[in-house]
Amino acid sequence: MSEKTFDLGWGDEEEPETTADTLTAVDTTRDAQRQQTQAQLIAEHVEAAVEAARPGLDKIPDPVEPAGDGDLTADEKERLDLCIGGVDLLSTAFWVAGKSLDTMATGRLFRRLPHKLEPERYYETIEEWAWLEHGIKQSRCSKLRAAWPLGEVLSARGYNAPEGQVRELVPLKNRYGLNAGVAMYEVAVQQYGADKVTAGGLRDLVKLLPEELALQDDEDADQIARMLQGVVENAEPKELPASTGIPAAVRRSVDRRALALADTLNRSRIPRAEVERHLLEAFADPEDTTVFDAVLERMRKQKQPK
Known part of the structure; x- marks a missing residue:
C-alpha cells in the first residue's frame, strides 16, 4: 500500500498575516469614521455657537405691549x-x-x-x-x-466703557500713550466704582492732573494707575476764586487746620475743597447735629447786642 500524504492545514502560511491585516484595516476604518463623526459634531457646535454670538436685528424681538403690570413673565x-x-x-x-x-x-x-x-x-x-x-x-x-x-x-479688562467716556481719555492717551489712558480709567473705577464711572467724572479727574506727568515708557497700566491715584488724591482742585466774604485770615486758618487733619490721617495734604465738602455734609447730617448746633450757636452769639 502506497503511503499517502494528507494535508491537514487550514490554509497556506500567509493566511494568519492576511487576517491580522484585515482586522487592522477594520479598526482603522472605524477610527476614521469615529473621528469624522466627532469632527462633524464639533463643527456643528462651533456653527451653533457662532450663530448664537452673531449680532443682528433679527435676534432682537419685535416691540409688543406688556403682558401685565406685575412681574415679568418668563417670555x-x-x-x-x-x-x-x-x-x-x-x-x-x-x-x-x-x-x-x-x-x-x-x-x-x-x-x-x-x-x-x-x-x-x-x-x-x-x-x-x-x-x-x-x-x-x-x-x-x-x-x-x-x-x-x-x-x-x-x-x-471687563469694562463696558461707552464712547463718551473713552473720548475723555483720548487726549491723555495721545500725549502719554495707551497705558496712561487705561490707567486713568482704572483710577476712576477706584474713585467712583465700576458701575458709577461717567464721562463727567473722568473729565474732572483728568483736570486734576498736572501739566506734565513723569511717566516711564516701560510702566504698565497698573503701575501708572497707582501713580495717578496718588496724584489725584493730593491734587488741588481748580476752584473758583475764594469768596471775598471769607476773610483771608480765616482761609489761612482753614488751611492750617487742613494740614493738621492731613497729619492725623497720615496724608501729605488735604485740598480745601475736600474739607469744605465734609463740613457741608456734616452740617446737613440729620442724625448728627453737632456741626449744625455749633454753627447755630455761633450765629446766635453774633446777633446778640453788645
Whole structure:
C-alpha cells in the first residue's frame, strides 16, 4: 500500500498575516469614521455657537405691549435679556467701526473702491469713503480711529466703557500713550466704582492732573494707575476764586487746620475743597447735629447786642 500524504492545514502560511491585516484595516476604518463623526459634531457646535454670538436685528424681538403690570413673565424676561444684550453691543460697535476705519486708512485698503458719485475714479481718503458710503463725518471718523485702542483694552479688562467716556481719555492717551489712558480709567473705577464711572467724572479727574506727568515708557497700566491715584488724591482742585466774604485770615486758618487733619490721617495734604465738602455734609447730617448746633450757636452769639 502506497503511503499517502494528507494535508491537514487550514490554509497556506500567509493566511494568519492576511487576517491580522484585515482586522487592522477594520479598526482603522472605524477610527476614521469615529473621528469624522466627532469632527462633524464639533463643527456643528462651533456653527451653533457662532450663530448664537452673531449680532443682528433679527435676534432682537419685535416691540409688543406688556403682558401685565406685575412681574415679568418668563417670555418677557427672555426678551429683556436679548434687548439688554443688544444695547450692550453699542459700545463694542464703536470700537469695531473705529478699528475697521483705522485699518482701512492705514493700509489704504480703500484705494481701489469706486467712488459712489464718480465711478470712473477711486476714493482718495478714508474720510471721503466713510462720509459718502456711511454718512460718517470727518471729525467723527477721526474720533473713532483715535478711540478704538482704548475701547479695545478696556473691553478686554471687563469694562463696558461707552464712547463718551473713552473720548475723555483720548487726549491723555495721545500725549502719554495707551497705558496712561487705561490707567486713568482704572483710577476712576477706584474713585467712583465700576458701575458709577461717567464721562463727567473722568473729565474732572483728568483736570486734576498736572501739566506734565513723569511717566516711564516701560510702566504698565497698573503701575501708572497707582501713580495717578496718588496724584489725584493730593491734587488741588481748580476752584473758583475764594469768596471775598471769607476773610483771608480765616482761609489761612482753614488751611492750617487742613494740614493738621492731613497729619492725623497720615496724608501729605488735604485740598480745601475736600474739607469744605465734609463740613457741608456734616452740617446737613440729620442724625448728627453737632456741626449744625455749633454753627447755630455761633450765629446766635453774633446777633446778640453788645
